[in-house]
Amino acid sequence: MKLHDVSWPTQSELERGLVAWLDTLPGASWLTLPGRDQSRHRVVVTLLHGNEPSGTKALWHFFHQPFECAVTTHFCLANVNAALFDTPFSTRHLENKPDMNRCFGRNGDDDSYDVAAEIMARIRALKPEAVVDIHNTSGSGPSFAVTIVDDEKHRHVSSLFTERMLCSSVRLGALMEQTSEETPILTIECGGAQDVAADEVAKNGLHHFLHTDDIFQNHTGFWPLDLLYHPVRVQLKPELELCYHDRKVDEADLTLPPDIDRHNFGWMAADSMIGWLGAKGLDAMTTNDGEGGHPIDALFYEQDGELRLKQASKLFMITTRRDIALSDCLFYMVAD
Ligand SMILES: [Zn+2]
Secondary structure, three states: OOOEEOOOOOHHHHHHHHHHHHHOOOOOEEEEOOEEEEEEEEEEEEOOOOOOHHHHHHHHHHHHHHOOOOOEEEEEEHHHHHHHOOOOOOOOOOOOOOOOOOOOOOOOOHHHHHHHHHHHHHHHHHHHOEEEEEEEEEOOOOOOOEEEEOOHHHHHHHHOOOOEEOOOOOOOOHHHHOOOOOOOOEEEEEEEEOOOHHHHHHHHHHHHHHHOOOOOOOOOOOOOOOOEEEEEEEOOOOOOOOEOOOOOOOOOOOEEOOOHHHHOOOOOOOOOOEEEOOOOHHHEEEEEEEOOOOOHHHHHHOOOOEEEOOOOOOEEEEOHHHHHHOOOOEEEEEEE
């Protein structure tokens, strides 16, 4: 067993604070709260990435101001060990461990794969009406949902949290890729881990998710959805040099401005300058849209060492953390 059943924090634990409570957990944890209708279930997963605290903070807020959930609700705090490593909420995954949200539906030696398999086994056994997996982006930006399916159910659950839904064909081993007709599973990206607004998105969305009796009904007052299809994941090729600087760094294969994340979800005009390329030019970068399309030179061109957009595009999930940009990706984009 890699996933531990834990109970509601005691009054003294609530007073000692969130990090102290996480410290009492035996690792990946599962907490069940019976609801008004105990024949139905919903699942909230969070902290698959240890540096993404908004979901956990929202849960902590709920512990302090609890109310009766509409249906029996299960909470999973996944990568507690990474969250507690070093400065709390600074580590995505431990260095010798895989990214836990790349372990679903995949096999591997590390026990992170066992945690992922146990989470999925519980979800399959419970047949919950929906699963939300709450994350933060590593750069600053607005909230959005990510799904691999665009249907009514996924749209309804998304709109409890946010006004944007990305429908992706990229497959990485994320929890939301395990979605099904019976149990929609979505990623909710609340916005940057440092953004105060992200904590509010998680808190309000969680409230709606726990409180709403029928989450698949048209709820008035919730967000109309802006839908984005087929995002392209953009990466620097392995072993290459990435810098964040406000001018070109000579030895870097790619230099990006340190405030590039201010473009998150804003439309950028064709020919907009994104950064500076090195000696390898565009060949330093690679793309993945999950369907074998959108090669790098369909999206960008190089002019006098500058990386420019071929068409009007929207960039998102832009990170300015070099380690995450290199291990995960630089950003995602959709072109007009
Ligand atoms: Zn994440």
